[in-house]
Amino acid sequence: MVKIIAFANQKGGVGKTTSAVNIAASLGVLGKKVLLVDLDPQGNSTSGVGVAKKNLKITVKDLLLAEEDNIASVVNDTIIITEFQNLSLIPATISLAGAEFDLFQNPGSEYSLKKALDSVKENYDYIIIDCPPSLGMLTLNALACSDGVVIPMQCEFYALEGLSQLIITISRIKQKYNKSLTVTGILLTMYNGRLLLSAQVVSELKKHYYDKLFATAISRGVRLSEAPSFGMPVYYHDPYSKGATEYMEVARELSERI
Numbered sequence: 001m002v003k004i005i006a007f008a009n010q011k012g013g014v015g016k017t018t019s020a021v022n023i024a025a026s027l028g029v030l031g032k033k034v035l036l037v038d039l040d041p042q043g044n045s046t047s048g049v050g051v052a053k054k055n056l057k058i059t060v061k062d063l064l065l066a067e068e069d070n071i072a073s074v075v076n077d078t079i080i081i082t083e084f085q086n087l088s089l090i091p092a093t094i095s096l097a098g099a100e101f102d103l104f105q106n107p108g109s110e111y112s113l114k115k116a117l118d119s120v121k122e123n124y125d126y127i128i129i130d131c132p133p134s135l136g137m138l139t140l141n142a143l144a145c146s147d148g149v150v151i152p153m154q155c156e157f158y159a160l161e162g163l164s165q166l167i168i169t170i171s172r173i174k175q176k177y178n179k180s181l182t183v184t185g186i187l188l189t190m191y192n193g194r195l196l197l198s199a200q201v202v203s204e205l206k207k208h209y210y211d212k213l214f215a216t217a218i219s220r221g222v223r224l225s226e227a228p229s230f231g232m233p234v235y236y237h238d239p240y241s242k243g244a245t246e247y248m249e250v251a252r253e254l255s256e257r258i
Contacts, residue, residue: 003258004117004127005184006142006149010169011162012133015189015218018228019152019250020130021048022243025233026251028086032125035079038092039113039142040132046091049082050231053093060092061099064112064141072119079120084236088124096138103137110137110177114145126255135169143170144177148184148258155191155198155217160205184258187250188217216249 007020017040024036038045039060043053058078066074080089103109113129121127129142143149149170153159167183174181186209192198205213218224224243227234235244 002121002124002127003148004121004129004146005254005258006129006131006139006146007152008131008139008142008149008166008170009151009153009162010133010135010139010166011153011159014133014152014154014159015187016133016152017042017044017048017130018224019150019187019189019218019247020128021045021228022224022233022235022247023150023251023254024126024128025049025084025087025235026248027126027128027255028084029235029248030251030255031086032255033086033088033123035088035090035120035124035127037090037113037117037127037129037142039096039138040092040130041094041097041138042132043092043094043096044228045130046089046093047231048228049084049087049089049233051080051082051089051091053091056091056093059095060090061096063090063116064099064109065102066116068115071116075116075120084233100137103141110140110144113141117145135166140173140177143173143181146178146181148182150184150187150254152187152189152218154189155195155201157201160201163209183212185214185254186212187214191217191219214250214253216246216253218243218246218250 028034131139131142221243223238223241227237
């Protein structure tokens with residue numbers, strides 16, 4: 001049975017897209033059929049799996065704004081089979097930024113993504129949604145259809161403050177829009193074990209969210225930073241790099257959690 005997982009954090013620059021792309025790719029390598037949904041107007045997940053945004057004629061925006069009787073057709077036209085094992089993509093471009101206002105105008109539009117994915121979800125083991133770095137209608141659409149949320153965050157105290165607010169927001173969305181929504185895990189990114197600050201943040205997280213913290217943290221690394229410029233997940237850029245190994249471990253743990 002398919003599991004839908006949103007990667008969300010209202011703070012930008014925390015490794016959210018990097019984590020969504022690399023965990024989706026790692027699950028594919030592990031033999032799972034994966035659909036990656038780029039719900040961020042920056043479209044970095046799209047370019048991160050080698051899809052040229054300038055050539056796209058149909059994107060996630062068209063899917064979100066499609067008429068209900070035409071959704072299934074639009075979804076199938078939107079999905080791109082990538083060159084990477086078991087990994088497909090629903091792409092995004094900057095035009096998605098304008099969709100947020102349109103969604104606000106339409107009653108019930110918080111379920112637009114859910115209606116779209118319902119028509120194809122049985123074709124996949126996992127659907128990974130890369131949310132924008134905000135808590136607007138796009139993120140609400142993602143959380144309204146997801147089984148779980150993965151929260152990537154840096155080891156810094158501002159991130160801890162933001163985490164508390166995000167957990168509260170997820171709880172409210174669970175109550176109002178999606179009773180089955182849970183926090184699947186908190187993923188530490190850009191981790192440097194030699195820094196005292198990192199150790200202090202990890203200690204605080206273990207006090208309050210021990211059962212949610214992934215066992216593997218994602219370290220900073222050259223190969224991990226390079227991979228997006230080559231349009232590929234880090235496993236395909238350098239399968240023996242630290243980043244590839246760490247994301248594979250997180251993917252394995254994620255598949256055990258949900």
